Amino acid sequence: xxxxxxxxxxxxxxxxERVDKARQxxxxxxxxxxxxxxxxxxxxxxxxxxTRGKDYVDFAPDRVACQDATAQMxxxxxxxAGKNKVAVPTTVHCDHLIQAKVDAATDLAxxxxxxxxxxxxxxxxSDKYGIGFWxxxxxxxxxxxxxxxxxxxxxxxxxxxxxxxxGGLGMLxxxxxxxxxxxxMSGMAWELKFPKLIGIKLTGKLSGWTAPKDxxxxxxxxxxxxxxxGAIVEYFGEGATAMSCTGKGTICNMGAEIGATTxxxxxxxxxxxxxxxxxxxxxxxxxxxxxxxxxxDAEVYANPEQYFDQVIEINLSELEPHLNGPFTPDxxxxxxxxxxxxxxxxWPLQIQVGLIGSCTNSSYEDISRAASLxxxxxxxxxxxxxxxxxTPGSEVVRYTIERDGFIDTFDKIGATVFANACGPxxxxxxxxxxxxxxxxxxxxxxxxxxxxxADGNPNTLAFVGSPExxxxxxxxxxxxxxxxxxxxxxxxGQEVMLDEPTGNELPPKGFDAExxxxxxxxxxxxxxxxxxxxxxxxxxxxxxxEPWNGENFIGAKLLIKAFGKCTTDHISMAGPWxxxxxxxxxxxxxxxxxxxxxxxxxxxxxxxxxxxxxxxVPAVQREYKAAGVPTIVxxxxxxxxxxxxxxxxxxxxFLGVKAVLVKSFAxxxxxxxxxxxxxxxxxxxxxxxxKIQENDTFNFVDLKEFAPGKPLTIELFHDNGTTxxxxxxxxxxxxxxxxxxxxxxxxxxxxxxxx
Ligand code: MIC
Ligand code: SF4
Numbered sequence: 001x002x003x004x005x006x007x008x009x010x011x012x013x014x015x016x017e018r019v020d021k022a023r024q025x026x027x028x029x030x031x032x033x034x035x036x037x038x039x040x041x042x043x044x045x046x047x048x049x050x051t052r053g054k055d056y057v058d059f060a061p062d063r064v065a066c067q068d069a070t071a072q073m074x075x076x077x078x079x080x081a082g083k084n085k086v087a088v089p090t091t092v093h094c095d096h097l098i099q100a101k102v103d104a105a106t107d108l109a110x111x112x113x114x115x116x117x118x119x120x121x122x123x124x125x126s127d128k129y130g131i132g133f134w135x136x137x138x139x140x141x142x143x144x145x146x147x148x149x150x151x152x153x154x155x156x157x158x159x160x161x162x163x164x165x166x167g168g169l170g171m172l173x174x175x176x177x178x179x180x181x182x183x184x185m186s187g188m189a190w191e192l193k194f195p196k197l198i199g200i201k202l203t204g205k206l207s208g209w210t211a212p213k214d215x216x217x218x219x220x221x222x223x224x225x226x227x228x229x230g231a232i233v234e235y236f237g238e239g240a241t242a243m244s245c246t247g248k249g250t251i252c253n254m255g256a257e258i259g260a261t262t263x264x265x266x267x268x269x270x271x272x273x274x275x276x277x278x279x280x281x282x283x284x285x286x287x288x289x290x291x292x293x294x295x296x297d298a299e300v301y302a303n304p305e306q307y308f309d310q311v312i313e314i315n316l317s318e319l320e321p322h323l324n325g326p327f328t329p330d331x332x333x334x335x336x337x338x339x340x341x342x343x344x345x346x347w348p349l350q351i352q353v354g355l356i357g358s359c360t361n362s363s364y365e366d367i368s369r370a371a372s373l374x375x376x377x378x379x380x381x382x383x384x385x386x387x388x389x390x391t392p393g394s395e396v397v398r399y400t401i402e403r404d405g406f407i408d409t410f411d412k413i414g415a416t417v418f419a420n421a422c423g424p425x426x427x428x429x430x431x432x433x434x435x436x437x438x439x440x441x442x443x444x445x446x447x448x449x450x451x452x453x454a455d456g457n458p459n460t461l462a463f464v465g466s467p468e469x470x471x472x473x474x475x476x477x478x479x480x481x482x483x484x485x486x487x488x489x490x491x492x493g494q495e496v497m498l499d500e501p502t503g504n505e506l507p508p509k510g511f512d513a514e515x516x517x518x519x520x521x522x523x524x525x526x527x528x529x530x531x532x533x534x535x536x537x538x539x540x541x542x543x544x545x546e547p548w549n550g551e552n553f554i555g556a557k558l559l560i561k562a563f564g565k566c567t568t569d570h571i572s573m574a575g576p577w578x579x580x581x582x583x584x585x586x587x588x589x590x591x592x593x594x595x596x597x598x599x600x601x602x603x604x605x606x607x608x609x610x611x612x613x614x615x616x617v618p619a620v621q622r623e624y625k626a627a628g629v630p631t632i633v634x635x636x637x638x639x640x641x642x643x644x645x646x647x648x649x650x651x652x653x654f655l656g657v658k659a660v661l662v663k664s665f666a667x668x669x670x671x672x673x674x675x676x677x678x679x680x681x682x683x684x685x686x687x688x689x690x691k692i693q694e695n696d697t698f699n700f701v702d703l704k705e706f707a708p709g710k711p712l713t714i715e716l717f718h719d720n721g722t723t724x725x726x727x728x729x730x731x732x733x734x735x736x737x738x739x740x741x742x743x744x745x746x747x748x749x750x751x752x753x754x755x
Contacts, residue, residue, distance in 0.1 A: 002148070005282050007088075015039050015294075016290060025049045026038075031308065033264060036171075040061065040062070042189035052195065053195070056193050061190055062089070065091050065156065066158065067093045068115075073650065080544070083187070085130040091145070096421070096422045097118065099429070100424050104418055111419070123519065124528055127521050128528035133518070138394065139397070139420040140362075141359065142162050144394050146165060147278050150166035150173065151280075151283050152169060154166075157181060158175060162175065162447065163175040165249050169248075170271055176190075188749065195230055196230055197307070198310045199311045199312070200219065200235045200311075205242050206319070209483060214322050218319060218322055221332025223330075235248070235265045237301070244270050247365065266294065275287070277506045277507070278511060320336060321484075323479075325462055325463035325464055327449060336485070342480055348441045348461065348479075351477050355443075356444070357391035357393060359447075362467075364397060364504065368503030369468050370468055372501045373475065376499060381490045382475060385477020386475075388416070388474045391417075394420055395513050395515070396513045425454070439459040440460055440461070441462075444465075452573070452575070456576070538586075553700040556697065559606060565636070569594060571651075591655060609695055618655070631658065633657055634661050636663050637662070638666050639665050643668075646672040649672035659678065659681055660673055663682065670731070677742065677743045681728035682728065697717040699715040700712060711728060
């Protein structure tokens, strides 16, 4: 039986009435996304039609998921909310803190010792507040959610940007910062600007070497890393229904890389099959009873241009396998052009390592198809040229693929199987020799490939592809190898070609595991003690941020003007820093250390205007803080792209930065800044970015009139004595201005809880 089946049935129970009402109010057929949004309004039955891309709307998500690296801060905040129990079903998953080095068993044992304090904290908070806890080794949050909790037509939020993975099972699953999760866990509404809608029509059918991953690699190439901002991407068409449920999950997962709020697919037989195969025939049955409400209306899919803000059509029969990268997930190259591109750009052709798995691509189908290639190594007397690693997404997948002989097959090509965890996808890869910072190429089936993300080496060029392609390329050891047309020379000196990958969508003998790794919470957790040692270097109880003093910010200094791409990995790096995710003071020492200073093109070297000396960003900011000098951060487009980690917003807040002024924001990061009581502003005139000079001082002269829809005025004082005035736009509504005034959104919740 599925977890929380009663909650699911209840959601389905009101679906028809709410969707029918919404259709009447909107006055036209509805997309699936609209059906899920309108059936999850905080107010219950819809009473008005909303304007996409404009109206802020309160929603009531069905569930919440958190992973260990973000859950620490989320739960530390939740402990301030004054509640006995979470208001909606919630889970915590231990996956980010496990380093990949030797093999699964060794690495897991080491992680349990090293991060014991954090795992114990998460386990006891979960136990106390009624949260389902998935132990280290159980798997990666998004795979575990897909296997156990996702359901068609549902809405969930999660403190990880790849929460969107659950769109593969027809959900609207949205990545958020911890403070948003705390709202929902505390029984409050969750606010989102009513998203725009992008429709992607998939015609034709995948075959041969092309995989679901190639759909999203192609889409990322079309829409770029910011093309999906503020929008839900809804896939439909014959190509969509012909694809597996887990393949749909892969596409939705990597939708985070185009900045989309989320992605989703209508309920179909592939989802029914997946639900049944993962022990949830009860969910399939309940979904079948309301099936027409779990997909878009027929008129919408027949004439998508009339209903979506943007429509893209992709013919899967013509789609080529792609590789995206390096350093950005939207640089898409079809495999047939790769050699040419690599030579042109001087990318090293020799592949050092191929890595498959992660939350994006470790379904049974993915692994079985990759294994069909690994098997050919022996059959055709080939030798695998690159190293090869696998990180299974969950213990259920790992156990099942071991039982079915795939791990054995990978063993024969010398593969390393890492723990069921994030590992190499998030800089938790202790790669031998990485410290030498040699320029080298790797290929992986993960989703992100920002600088330093896998192994901490800024000179590792990472290319993202399907698990099939990654396996073929690892065998060949050559980035320019096109398995569709190229031959390999085997150990007998003969030319051989790899046969197309084949596999099974679902395990013919069913999924299994001896211990999936779940720990249920106590019925009554009131007696559970949560201990945080005051001397801990990993956990620190939070003190509330100071409320706004009601004055304009005068005399603010420029801390850094970030040049070019500034993702959350640049603002609050992961890898070795993950260990401080529960300790705000300690993790603040990584603030913006990856961002490039526009004035000297260096990372982590900014000028302290008080003494003219250059130092690291956190050190300079701590000096400003000690001197009581306010500061601002300036950035380019899509600032805060990537992760949901609210540390990227809390660190500047904690260290005394007052405002972040950029050309544009990534959605989650903008909300995180607002929630933590910061000013998140955009240049009214983008070109004003160029006006900002290294020794500038800023006066926010009309902050006292901070109001929705009204730009703020900032005076710039340059060190040559000249002054300029610029305008900064913002998207704060009344309530969000309230967060700024209170010092943070949490301060408001806590005040209400204590009232
Ligand atoms: C990521 O893929 O970048 C992460 C690590 O999963 C993050 C969450 C985090 O920073 O803890 C994400 O995507 O939100
Ligand atoms: Fe973990 Fe990577 Fe997935 Fe993020 S993208 S949840 S780091 S496996």
